[in-house]
Amino acid sequence: MLNQAIKTISDNATGITIWCGALCTFAIYSVLYKENKFYRLFEHIFIGLAAGYGVYMTWSIVLRPKWWEPMVHNGQWYWVFAAVLGSMFYFMYSKRHVWISRIMFGLFMGLAAGGMFREFYELIFPQLGASMKPILNQSAADNGVIPNVFYTLQVCVFYAILIACMVYFFFSFEHRNRVVSSAASAGRWFLMIGFGAIFGATVMGRMTLFIGRFNFLAQEWAPQVSPGLSHYWVWVAVAAGIVLLAVILKRHPNSSNE
């Protein structure tokens, strides 16, 4: 009977997958109404699945082909020492010998820190070079044309903003000098433009994530609900449910309104 059940589930896997997806979506979104047990259950299921999947992938893609098989099937016995080094991480759970785990963490932190020279050179030096923009548009000047005024203005604006912002970040000395303090103050203003750009981009990015989820409900789940009819009717039903919810909320205004 169990085998039959598994076979039935397997044969209808596509439909079950979509229905499970919709169930998970509504379970998580239920927290927007208020904290509830349904949400907590699916949150724990998510943690379990993510942890289990991470372990499976690490074994399947890395440890089995690059450590286990060379050691056991290809006779490269010395890979045992990799396991010895890897086991040093777990001394973190020993109160007496926790320092042994710090050897491994130190190893990886040192490795990352050692790459900083290269990273600094490869990332920042080209930026320094690109910051040295010519004030005059050379190609226009070579052709005997009046230098592009807008280009020059743009470069001046660039220099002004760059220098003002860098002066703002100089915390090593006090901004007593009037020129320096004015530049730092201007830098703070210019930084607002950058933060505004980041804020606008963040809103766009986060909205897209919700749009993606809604797209799944609209384009994959809704046709499963009513395959014969236009799936717009599903949304009429959903809209009616939302209106009902709003009416209920109006009658109970104190429901978790923080």
Next chain:
Amino acid sequence: MRAALHSLRIWLAEPRDGFALAAFIAGASILGIAFLVMLCGIPNRYRKFVVMSVTFVAGLFLSLEFLLPRDVVSAQGLVFSIGAIGLIISLGFAAKSAAARPRDIRGLGIWLAMTVASTAVAYFASSLRAIAVPLTTLSKSLTTARPAVGDLAMIISSFAVLLGILNLFQIHGRAVSRRTQGWYNSAAFFVAFFAILIVGLVMDWRQSQLAHLEPGSPAFTTVSRANTINSNLFQILFRGFLTSLESTMFSLIAFYIVSAAYRAFRIKSAEAVLMMVAAVIIMLGLVPIGASITSFLPESGIFSNLRLERISYWLLIGPNMAVQRAIGFGIAVGALAMGLRIWLSLERGSFFDRQL
């Protein structure tokens, strides 16, 4: 001696099989455990030194690989530069000495002699290939070793995958065993964890079985059918549960942004006004409706620069780019300083200062 070592290295690296392999693995395991026992026996006062040494040597690899020159001419230049730095330092101290004590001819003489000596040593050392060639050889060896180090780092770091898992098992295991409030959630955690792990491992096992079976044979058909069922179960867990839950969790942020936009974003200062104006222009300029709002303006000519998408784009590539570059410079200098402090174990904080 060298020949004996070479032979030993070849003998050790030779692949084994059967009983010999098992014996070598067992022997290596015993050696590994002995190493760990030895580590446990290291006295307290030497532990910090061990950690600092490992951190420093690990960092030395990538640092030297980048800093050391690749050809003899560059190596000679490097040696000469080191000498030149010595020269500049000597000259500096000479000037300082002359300024502080103008009549101290002897002191000034000593510094000038050191200046001449460092110049001579730098010139002589840089002309010696005996110094330059080993540097370039070392640099090339380190570059050749980079793939092996990358490989090893990936494998060793994979062993740490269970670190977080053990912690989760402790917390949820305690909840289930003590039947605390909401213990069924912890039980669901365990069920989900083992379900996807077992289904995934069985899927791999079936696929490796299929690779060794003759296509079309009865065994192949049976295993293939079982593999299909297993793969479908995996898809239900992966696509139906895991990816849906993960993407829905992330999408909750959109709602919190809506709530924050209405209740928390208060424009209380002129700087906040500037930030909001920039944000609004960029938000509208990036999406199709922004182009529609100012579509009445011409597409070319001077007034075309007032179109919303062009203002938005100019804000991004002009002022925003300059601001991000300034922030980037600050972060890079800070990261370099932080990296040096970690590499040289100079960093202080709860993790680094903990008693070993």
Next chain:
Amino acid sequence: MGVFEKLQNLDRRILYVLLAVVVSAPLLIRPSRHPGIVLSEVQSAYNAVDRVSSDKIAIISTVWGAGTEAENGPQTEAVMRHMFQKGIKFVVLSWDPVGAEITYRDGSRIAKELGKHYGVDWVHLGYRPGPIYAVVSGMAEDFQRVIDHDRFNKKLKDIPLTRDVRSHRQIGVVVEITPSGTATTWIAYFTQPYGIPLVYCPTAVMAAEAYPYLDSGQMAGMLNGVIGAAQYETLIGLGNSPTYAAAAAWSLSAAHIYIIALIFLGNLGFLTMRSRNRVGGRAGR
């Protein structure tokens, strides 16, 4: 209670419902009209991919998982379609275990649609746990040794596409599709030292910080979130197709107008109440 007081105390759940209503229309209608404008960084990204020579392959490095599939998924799909159309052979490298499965599924679907074959036209290298800097720096010198096998544990030397890929010399472009700042690792260890173009496909959150790298030439081009993906689809000839990216672009338009309206209303109410309190305070004295 005045109108503004009521508005200030509006239940946040009504705001959530209105968000769902606002974004739903374009997703249901599914307009085929793509954004009319293509930004220059998207055009540059297209050119960088288009110029890959026939003796080199491309690397698509994906750091994203299911959480940012809505943004990075369309980018990955658009770039894959372009490479398949142009006959550019590529490998997909994933640094997220969930993303590895999703990118393989998407790649298989597009390959089947366009009549391309695994192992010949594209290869999926599976999930790599990192550390990214160690793997990328090793790959640059000895690709076969560090990567070694694909997602099916088949050796790279046994796969036609990857048989002759030894190091950075056989790589024509790197496309980094990521929700985090991993592009700097590729720049530092792979693309900048060896002069290989890098196309950056971030989520919108990371895009604003990438403009300095575009200016300095360290990035050859950029796709800014799902909008960048929609613009890229226009360039690869999908400008009239009702794709998810096009619908999402219009949904985003509606969502942005909604957010701006909320900010405006919220501050209007706040300022009105504050001025009333001040007037009331002065009158009370």
